[in-house]
Amino acid sequence: xxxxxxxxxxxxxxxxxxxxxxxxxxxxxxxxxxxxxxxxxxxxxxxxxxxxxxxxxxxxxxxxxxxxxxxxxxxxxxxxxxxxxxxxxxxxxxxxxxxxxxxxxxxxxxxxxxxxxxxxxxxxxx
Numbered sequence: 001x002x003x004x005x006x007x008x009x010x011x012x013x014x015x016x017x018x019x020x021x022x023x024x025x026x027x028x029x030x031x032x033x034x035x036x037x038x039x040x041x042x043x044x045x046x047x048x049x050x051x052x053x054x055x056x057x058x059x060x061x062x063x064x065x066x067x068x069x070x071x072x073x074x075x076x077x078x079x080x081x082x083x084x085x086x087x088x089x090x091x092x093x094x095x096x097x098x099x100x101x102x103x104x105x106x107x108x109x110x111x112x113x114x115x116x117x118x119x120x121x122x123x124x125x126x
Contacts, residue, residue: 004040004108009079013089015096016068017046030073030092037085040077040108047071052097076103 019026027044034042047070075082082100089098 004077004105006105007079008040008076008103008105009082010101010103011075011082011086011089012099012101013073013075013093013096014050014052014098015071015073015093017071018068019071019095021092026092027071027073030075030089033088033092034075034085037081037088039075039081039085042073042075045072045074053095076105 013030015026017027021029031042031044050070052070075085
């Protein structure tokens with residue numbers, strides 16, 4: 001398991017929901033490559049509205065349903081590991097936005113395999 005606390009680097013990749021890499025969602029390919037590279041973590045967030053370099057507004061509002069909502073893939077790890085991963089992103093992301101932000105990791109802990117799910121107040125369920 002990767003241990004991560006203190007100074008880190010966050011890479012955020014903004015792409016379209018329907019962007020693909022060899023018929024697979026681009027966001028999914030980015031996450032799987034980050035996992036294969038042993039990075040500490042990656043998450044995908046679907047936007048409800050946004051625009052980018054094309055200046056077209058994409059929205060999830062009912063009266064103007066978008067075919068291509070914005071998606072953000074967020075990856076956090078040490079600066080060295082994130083920067084080593086950037087050439088793989090360069091290969092995948094031909095349209096979109098990739099940004100880097102320094103950050104500080106306060107807590108990075110996974111679930112214990114024997115641990116049950118928790119309710120909304122953080123208490124274990126029985």
